[in-house]
Amino acid sequence: MPKEPFNFPKADILVIDDTPENLNLLSAMLTEQGYKVRSVTKGSTGLRGANAVPPDLILLDVNMPEMNGYEVCQHLKASDRTREIPVIFISALGDVLDKVKAFAVGGVDYITKPFQLEEVLARIENHLTIWKLQQQLQAQNERLQQEIRDRAKAEEKFTKVFRSSPNPIAIATISEARFIDVNPSFLKMSGYCLEEVIGNTVAELNLGKEAVAIAQTIQLLSDTGPLYNQEFELSTKSGEVKTILLSIELIDLSGVQCALLIANDITERKRLENEFISLVSHELRTPLTSTMGALDLLGAGQLGTLTEQGQKVLSIATTNTERLIRLINDILDLERMKSVKIFMQKVKCNAADLLIMATETMQAMADKLQVKLIVHPLAIELWADPDRLLQTLTNLISNAIKFSEPGDTVWVSATLAEHKGVELRENDRSSTQSTLLPGFLLITIRDEGRGIPKDKLQIIFERFQQVDASDSRNKGGTGLGLAICRNIVQQHNGKIWVESILGEGSTFYVLLPLAAF
16 A cells, blocks of 8 residues: 655645546545545536635546636646646546646646556655645745845844944954954044055054953953953054943854944043042042041040040041041042053963962951861963952952851862853863963852842942942941952953852852963
8 A cells, every 4th residue: 555645644635527437536545545635527616626725736637528627727827826736637648749738738747547546646645745845945945035135134224333323333353353344433433544444453453552452352252252341442543542442242244253343432431530530539538548647646545535435436437437448449449440540560470379379368357257268279370460360369258258157168269261161171280281271260269158149140240239238337348349350350351250049158250361471
């Protein structure tokens, strides 16, 4: 018995034949195979049925009264509704010219009577399969054409935004950070013409001392992920220095991964910020320093002996003045780093030395709060500002200790990372095969403290953000420490983030690129 048609167990077949015996035979045979069969004896009736409910395939006799099979087929092929239906002619006419005419009017096959049931079933199955594949191909072509139209519209929209945007925008290659295209706003800001930019790398264009850092960020984009609103200084063709917020992310350009750079010129805003820093430095810190000096004189008894109540008031005043001075110093520190008034003094330094020094610095605090401090350093060289990295590490370790309970442990460790701090290689401290070193160092500070709520994980590195409003009172923090840490790490082309589970503790990660010496 012939096998069931592929993907057509319930295909609808219309049989048009003026001979009842042929209709009954074909109907029984096709029904047995699982097909849905409609049988008619007139060509006109068959046309009406096909137009009302188009079948999947038509078996059509040639010699019929009123309208022969050729005429029926011509009507079918003239209608958009029935044009694609495959038509197989079945006729006693075996002349070559009859077959040629059948194909000429649109038939897909021709079976000569008397026919073999197996042959009819095989041909039906083949043509149904071909028809189904043609439908799938047509649908795929239509989807492809729609995708092409959608892509063309998207590219047209992107081009309009790219050309008309007031923000300087550039597209560069990942491998060499070489400019492929820039918009008019970029040319206006930089002072270069299009011919001077296209084909040159970011470093070759003489965009200033931070051009190399921008190029490195582009080349590491696949590993470190997108960059958003990081501050850079940019030199124009005339030598004017612009301050920009730069965002860089991957885009697909005709199947090629490229870097999309979008800048925001904040030069005027930075000028106002610098004026604010100067104002705060002079108008706030100077009188506070004088106030602190006066409080020291009172505490030393040089203005007379204070009563016990007076000592308490003096202690409160001194504590709050010191806290206000710390807050102002942190604000100034953060704003100076953001305005690039504090430059990273990068030198070759050893990561192990930094971790050991940071933990030794915080050991006294850990002992006082009865917290165990464990360090697992990794001897590997970095190109970094050791003082600023030490500031970052001590800040993170200090937080871990402060938010731990007596008897808890804080772990400080370093490992080698493949990318993004996710795929890690176990640290084999006995290995000396430097050729196997990946491109990043991952420093982790893990505690067993109270943890950080999920809604705080994304904002904890923003200014004046703390896990709890009482932290500034109970823990002595200003809410700026993590913001300063993030700024320092970003100026090293690194990343900092935190993972935490409430009640189980937190882990802070610092990912730094390893420099090639």
